[in-house]
Amino acid sequence: MSEPSGLSGLMQGHGLLISSLLRHAARHHADTEIVSRRADGGLDRRSWAGIEARARRLAAAFRALGVAEGERIATLAWNDWRHLEVYYAAPGMGAVCHTVNPRLHPSDIAYILNDAADKVLCIDPGFLPLLGAIAAELPTSLTDIVLLDDTLPATLPALPAHLRLHAHEALIDAAAGDFVWPVLDERAASALCYTSGTTGRPKGVLYSHRSTVLHAFGINMADAMGFRAVDRVMPVVPMFHVNAWGIPYAAAMAGAALILPGRQLDGASLHALMNAEQVSMSAGVPTVWLNLLAHLRSTGGRLDTVQRIMTGGTACTSLLIDAFADEYGVRMEHAWGMSEISPVGTYHALKPAQSALPEAERRRHLLKQGRVLALLDMKIVDGEGRELPWDGVQFGDLKLRGPWVTAAYFGQAPGSALDADGWFATGDVATIDADGFMEITDRSKDVIKSGGEWISSIALENIAQSHPDVAEAAVIAARHPKWDERPLLLVVPRPGRTPTEAGLLDAFTGKVPKWWLPDAVLIVGELPHTATGKLQKTALRARYADHLLALKTD
Numbered sequence: 001m002s003e004p005s006g007l008s009g010l011m012q013g014h015g016l017l018i019s020s021l022l023r024h025a026a027r028h029h030a031d032t033e034i035v036s037r038r039a040d041g042g043l044d045r046r047s048w049a050g051i052e053a054r055a056r057r058l059a060a061a062f063r064a065l066g067v068a069e070g071e072r073i074a075t076l077a078w079n080d081w082r083h084l085e086v087y088y089a090a091p092g093m094g095a096v097c098h099t100v101n102p103r104l105h106p107s108d109i110a111y112i113l114n115d116a117a118d119k120v121l122c123i124d125p126g127f128l129p130l131l132g133a134i135a136a137e138l139p140t141s142l143t144d145i146v147l148l149d150d151t152l153p154a155t156l157p158a159l160p161a162h163l164r165l166h167a168h169e170a171l172i173d174a175a176a177g178d179f180v181w182p183v184l185d186e187r188a189a190s191a192l193c194y195t196s197g198t199t200g201r202p203k204g205v206l207y208s209h210r211s212t213v214l215h216a217f218g219i220n221m222a223d224a225m226g227f228r229a230v231d232r233v234m235p236v237v238p239m240f241h242v243n244a245w246g247i248p249y250a251a252a253m254a255g256a257a258l259i260l261p262g263r264q265l266d267g268a269s270l271h272a273l274m275n276a277e278q279v280s281m282s283a284g285v286p287t288v289w290l291n292l293l294a295h296l297r298s299t300g301g302r303l304d305t306v307q308r309i310m311t312g313g314t315a316c317t318s319l320l321i322d323a324f325a326d327e328y329g330v331r332m333e334h335a336w337g338m339s340e341i342s343p344v345g346t347y348h349a350l351k352p353a354q355s356a357l358p359e360a361e362r363r364r365h366l367l368k369q370g371r372v373l374a375l376l377d378m379k380i381v382d383g384e385g386r387e388l389p390w391d392g393v394q395f396g397d398l399k400l401r402g403p404w405v406t407a408a409y410f411g412q413a414p415g416s417a418l419d420a421d422g423w424f425a426t427g428d429v430a431t432i433d434a435d436g437f438m439e440i441t442d443r444s445k446d447v448i449k450s451g452g453e454w455i456s457s458i459a460l461e462n463i464a465q466s467h468p469d470v471a472e473a474a475v476i477a478a479r480h481p482k483w484d485e486r487p488l489l490l491v492v493p494r495p496g497r498t499p500t501e502a503g504l505l506d507a508f509t510g511k512v513p514k515w516w517l518p519d520a521v522l523i524v525g526e527l528p529h530t531a532t533g534k535l536q537k538t539a540l541r542a543r544y545a546d547h548l549l550a551l552k553t554d
């Protein structure tokens, strides 16, 4: 950034650095807990002060391994304290923390490690077989592997001979304790995350210290996650999924406790941990909450301390909002974002006008993805790029801009991900209402183009999903001889229920225009999901796109 052309302000010029967040937590919330579920089921207890001291040692160790500023340190790990230490050690010393999603196909993981040209890989022992499977495809840039454990196991997969192996604890024990967090340029790269590839080959989004700290401030506003020092926050969203939505940073900033669930993400494990550790707030994708709900309902369990749950990644359903509010007194908070937006772009919090709505309408409103966070801006545009009105009805391509929105993908020219006016096209289609609440109606490639008009697949899915016999629903564009595309509904029934086509189609009556009604309904055993839990519509389209042609509908 250049000097201002007018009069310079006379305030201190401290950069926005990730290490400052951790230093703040360690100094002002020293004893606040970081509790992690270990692989053996037991709990590990640390504090912000303890994590900071260990992260500094780890940073010193990385430096001793020869990691230079800007080099990438990859992780293949669940949410626990060791992963958190890498999260802070890597950017804190000027390197880049590159979280890799272990649920991706091994060939994608190998591609991502090579594209990022990682230098070090920190890996949970549970992923060693995966490491063995891609051993021949590891990048030549890789010099060191750090096993996130006390010691190295007796047997390891066959790995290239030049790789050095270390146990995380041995590295920390051997490192100097006097490492001081360096003063870095706030625009330096801090973390790297690849998009999950639902839209093609994974692409790297490279965050900076500045974007990360501003995002942490943004999500810490009261109308967003708004953490407080009394909070005990459990990110179920994995730390390899867009930095656990920024929670590890925002929690340090607020001095909140972190409860990290490790690899046990089933309903029973989450329920037990939430109550045992007095979790006040949690965050994750809808599938996680559906599993938790099923567990609570089948066991009669209660949520003793949870006040609110943030949901995002895919659309939240009224079933979730209603069940958690009415049966457990928990507020579901709906947010929207993507890797390219760090990830949080919008968060649903009521304005006075929506608070005053009749209960049913207010509940319906909560399904919207919310208002844009301060410092960001959004707009919707038509096919020609003209901005559309905020009437809550017209939908168009959603664009965003702001200090935590990506400008270019890793390895590509600066600004290459933006349009001529500096806006980032999200690939989502949305409405915005007069009060600025955005609602996703589709991803641009999923919207159903029927005779030149657009039908929202998500709107149809929401209606199908509210049917009492439906566990999960998907609507895809199926080819049609007359209308180009028509909606095809796929439904997974709830256990023990046998919904009929007529009964399911009845659910749409009066809720959408008649021409939006699905042309056919298929009952299926399950629906495919991506590595981040989203419906995999590409797979569904590949399988069912010609279904209506086969039916010879007119």
Ligand code: ADP
Pocket: 195, 196, 197, 198, 199, 242, 311, 312, 313, 314, 315, 316, 334, 335, 336, 337, 338, 339, 340, 343, 369, 426, 427, 428, 440, 442, 443, 532, 534
């Ligand atoms: P990818 O783009 O590779 O699938 P992301 O995790 O970045 O990976 O996903 C971002 C996308 O997820 C958004 O563009 C949007 O389509 C979808 N999404 C995120 N949150 C929501 C939400 N609350 N409601 C509907 N869709 C959502």
